[in-house]
Amino acid sequence: MAHGRPAKRRRVTPPIDDSIPSETVKASDLLARAANWDLEQDYEQRARRKPTKESTKLPTKNAQGHLQTSKQVQPQVESDEESDSFLGSGSDLEDDSDVGEETPPTEVDTTPPIPIKQQVLSAKEEIARVASLLNEDPEEHAGSFKKLAQIATPHSPLPVRKLVLAAQAAVYKDAIPGYRIRAYKDQDLNSQVSKEVRRTRQFEQALVTGYQAYVKQLTNLAKSKSIPNDDSLSLRSLAISCACTLVLSVPHFNFRTELLNILIHQLTSRAYTPDFSKCIETMEKFFAQDDDGAPSLEAVSLLTKMMKAKDYRVREEVLNLFFHLRLLSELTTPSSTTRADRPTDASKLHGRKVKKEKWEHRSKKERKLAKERKAVEKDMQEANAIVNYEEREKMQSETLKMVFVTYFRILKARIPHLMGAVLEGLARYAHLINQDFFGDILEALKDIINQADAAVKGELDLDLEGEMDQELASTNVDGETMRNRTRESLLSTQTAFTLLSGQEMTKAASTLHLDLSFFTSHTYRSLYPLGLDADIELGPKSLRLPDPHAGAQAQSEAQAKATQANKINISTPILLLTRVLTSILLTPSQPPPSLTAAAFYKRLLSVSLQLPEKSTIAVLDLLAKIADKHGRKIEALWYSDERKGDGVFRGESDTLEGTNVLATGSGVWEAELLRKHYCPQVREQIQSIDKTIASLNR
Numbered sequence: 001m002a003h004g005r006p007a008k009r010r011r012v013t014p015p016i017d018d019s020i021p022s023e024t025v026k027a028s029d030l031l032a033r034a035a036n037w038d039l040e041q042d043y044e045q046r047a048r049r050k051p052t053k054e055s056t057k058l059p060t061k062n063a064q065g066h067l068q069t070s071k072q073v074q075p076q077v078e079s080d081e082e083s084d085s086f087l088g089s090g091s092d093l094e095d096d097s098d099v100g101e102e103t104p105p106t107e108v109d110t111t112p113p114i115p116i117k118q119q120v121l122s123a124k125e126e127i128a129r130v131a132s133l134l135n136e137d138p139e140e141h142a143g144s145f146k147k148l149a150q151i152a153t154p155h156s157p158l159p160v161r162k163l164v165l166a167a168q169a170a171v172y173k174d175a176i177p178g179y180r181i182r183a184y185k186d187q188d189l190n191s192q193v194s195k196e197v198r199r200t201r202q203f204e205q206a207l208v209t210g211y212q213a214y215v216k217q218l219t220n221l222a223k224s225k226s227i228p229n230d231d232s233l234s235l236r237s238l239a240i241s242c243a244c245t246l247v248l249s250v251p252h253f254n255f256r257t258e259l260l261n262i263l264i265h266q267l268t269s270r271a272y273t274p275d276f277s278k279c280i281e282t283m284e285k286f287f288a289q290d291d292d293g294a295p296s297l298e299a300v301s302l303l304t305k306m307m308k309a310k311d312y313r314v315r316e317e318v319l320n321l322f323f324h325l326r327l328l329s330e331l332t333t334p335s336s337t338t339r340a341d342r343p344t345d346a347s348k349l350h351g352r353k354v355k356k357e358k359w360e361h362r363s364k365k366e367r368k369l370a371k372e373r374k375a376v377e378k379d380m381q382e383a384n385a386i387v388n389y390e391e392r393e394k395m396q397s398e399t400l401k402m403v404f405v406t407y408f409r410i411l412k413a414r415i416p417h418l419m420g421a422v423l424e425g426l427a428r429y430a431h432l433i434n435q436d437f438f439g440d441i442l443e444a445l446k447d448i449i450n451q452a453d454a455a456v457k458g459e460l461d462l463d464l465e466g467e468m469d470q471e472l473a474s475t476n477v478d479g480e481t482m483r484n485r486t487r488e489s490l491l492s493t494q495t496a497f498t499l500l501s502g503q504e505m506t507k508a509a510s511t512l513h514l515d516l517s518f519f520t521s522h523t524y525r526s527l528y529p530l531g532l533d534a535d536i537e538l539g540p541k542s543l544r545l546p547d548p549h550a551g552a553q554a555q556s557e558a559q560a561k562a563t564q565a566n567k568i569n570i571s572t573p574i575l576l577l578t579r580v581l582t583s584i585l586l587t588p589s590q591p592p593p594s595l596t597a598a599a600f601y602k603r604l605l606s607v608s609l610q611l612p613e614k615s616t617i618a619v620l621d622l623l624a625k626i627a628d629k630h631g632r633k634i635e636a637l638w639y640s641d642e643r644k645g646d647g648v649f650r651g652e653s654d655t656l657e658g659t660n661v662l663a664t665g666s667g668v669w670e671a672e673l674l675r676k677h678y679c680p681q682v683r684e685q686i687q688s689i690d691k692t693i694a695s696l697n698r
Contacts, residue, residue, distance in 0.1 A: 123159075124163065126151050131170075139202075145209075146209075149213060169242040169246060176249075212255060219262055222236055263282060263283060264303060293395035296326070316418060419491075497583035520596070520656075586626065608623075608674065624689050
């Protein structure tokens with residue numbers, strides 16, 4: 001056997017010291033140093049080499065909806081210092097140096113991104129599929145509520161998220177039953193019940209859970225405080241619209257408080273935005289459609305708490321929501337004697353004959369039992385009606401109490417831009433106010449009128465001195481703006497007379513010691529200024545051109561205010577004046593004295609000469625009614641022989657007694673000018689008044 005080249009032997013241990021060559025170490029020294037060798041630690045710190053493996057995983061979809069395939073490559077890591085293993089030599093490392101460097105793992109996108117249009121189409125198909133399952137049998141597919149909410153993720157495109165929000169509102173609107181679902185406990189769900197009951201409970205639990213998550217999502221979107229952009233604003237508006245839809249559609253269901261909080265949170269805005277307008281319209285319909293009283297009580301409670309927390313710094317439209325409440329005025333006990341209160345026959349209602357039920361022979365005992373059963377059912381119906389009536393009256397009484405508390409607080413705080421709404425609200429609900437509060441209310445109304453008189457006198461003094469420019473003309477002496485003092489005075493006077501209009505004024509005035517002569521004197525004193533008012537036929541919501549010298553923001557606010565479709569607090573000054581004069585001069589329970597009737601009649605004739613055409617017609621119509629009812633008291637103005645006064649007539653006096661209307665020099669010379677008025681209706685009105693007075697002496 002031929003001997004070839006001997007095999008190369010490998011070094012068993014590395015050198016102990018790199019500075020000392022391995023050939024110089026003796027065998028005895030190696031044995032002495034063997035105790036210091038740590039072979040396991042050197043092996044552990046040695047670099048590993050693993051073969052490269054290709055990934056066999058399927059392509060995945062990332063957050064943007066793109067398909068990706070990943071190739072995981074294990075890198076070969078080996079440092080120069082650790083390359084010299086105690087099992088290898090430098091020559092072996094040179095043989096292995098031809099191995100190429102490995103690349104780090106990377107994700108390679110091999111598919112193009114899915115277009116947003118395709119994602120929207122896919123979402124529509126999925127929404128339609130899930131909604132159809134819920135429409136067919138909601139109890140069978142109760143888990144679809146959760147699936148519908150999971151179609152859109154926070155990383156989904158904006159159109160997909162909006163579609164899912166709108167679809168959930170429509171689905172819950174149709175799937176919610178006509179009753180409130182109580183919260184089930186674990187023992188209720190795990191108790192032994194029939195299959196149908198268990199199925200119904202599971203459906204109700206899934207419905208309430210999904211609906212609660214949806215309402216919470218709407219709340220977060222509507223009250224989000226992130227940086228506003230187009231996407232967040234559109235989602236916010238959509239969330240508010242969905243909340244408005246659910247409030248009107250299912251006000252009886254769970255989480256009504258959370259939905260109302262979404263709307264009321266938007267009512268705190270001081271700007272008239274589309275979302276604010278949407279919430280106002282929704283709350284008006286919500287109050288008008290409430291037949292129970294409990295939803296309105298809850299909404300009014302939340303509204304009053306919000307306004308109190310904001311120190312009543314809210315828009316006038318929020319306070320005007322109370323005008324749409326269905327309060328105690330509709331709870332009058334119906335009488336059975338009137339034809340309108342009787343139950344309507346179905347045959348007469350539809351205008352056709354209804355076939356009578358087929359006669360069936362019954363024994364005497366069966367007829368007696370049927371009669372007793374019918375009487376019991378009638379008693380049960382009456383008992384239920386009485387209970388419902390009492391509960392409803394109690395809830396609406398609580399609602400009315402909160403409304404009046406809000407009105408009184410605003411009246412005490414003198415909020416400038418809310419005074420008109422408060423006074424009109426008190427005038428509208430005056431017949432529902434307790435008589436114990438009449439004295440305090442009248443004192444507050446007198447205070448408002450006194451402040452208005454002081455403010456008007458201050459403005460007139462500034463005008464005479466020439467120190468008030470156009471900008472300061474809208475600012476009152478107390479520094480308040482956006483406040484119409486004349487209108488507040490008229491509303492206060494109207495409220496004072498309306499407080500006693502729903503009851504016997506003579507008995508109420510004598511019992512409560514109420515004196516309304518202050519309001520009568522103020523009305524008489526304010527007739528001349530009102531006759532010279534250029535805006536007497538324009539209400540506070542009338543369209544006015546913005547001031548060209550004002551800033552761009554002021555002009556935009558004026559235009560937005562003019563375009564508001566508000567039907568509350570729009571009465572013109574002439575309309576308020578005619579209402580007040582009707583209460584003073586044409587109240588059947590308390591007719592005016594002769595001096596009061598003649599003084600008002602004479603001054604109204606003088607004022608009608610300066611009024612516009614429509615206002616003049618309204619005043620003359622009122623004078624015709626006064627002449628027809630109190631002709632004997634005012635005929636002395638036409639016939640000087642019947643005057644009993646002494647002295648001289650003073651038409652500029654501010655008091656009824658100081659005018660001395662029945663003295664020499666009064667008369668109705670204004671009628672001669674009105675007979676030559678350019679308007680035919682004015683001429684006809686003054687001629688009819690003359691005929692009425694002339695007929696008294698026949």
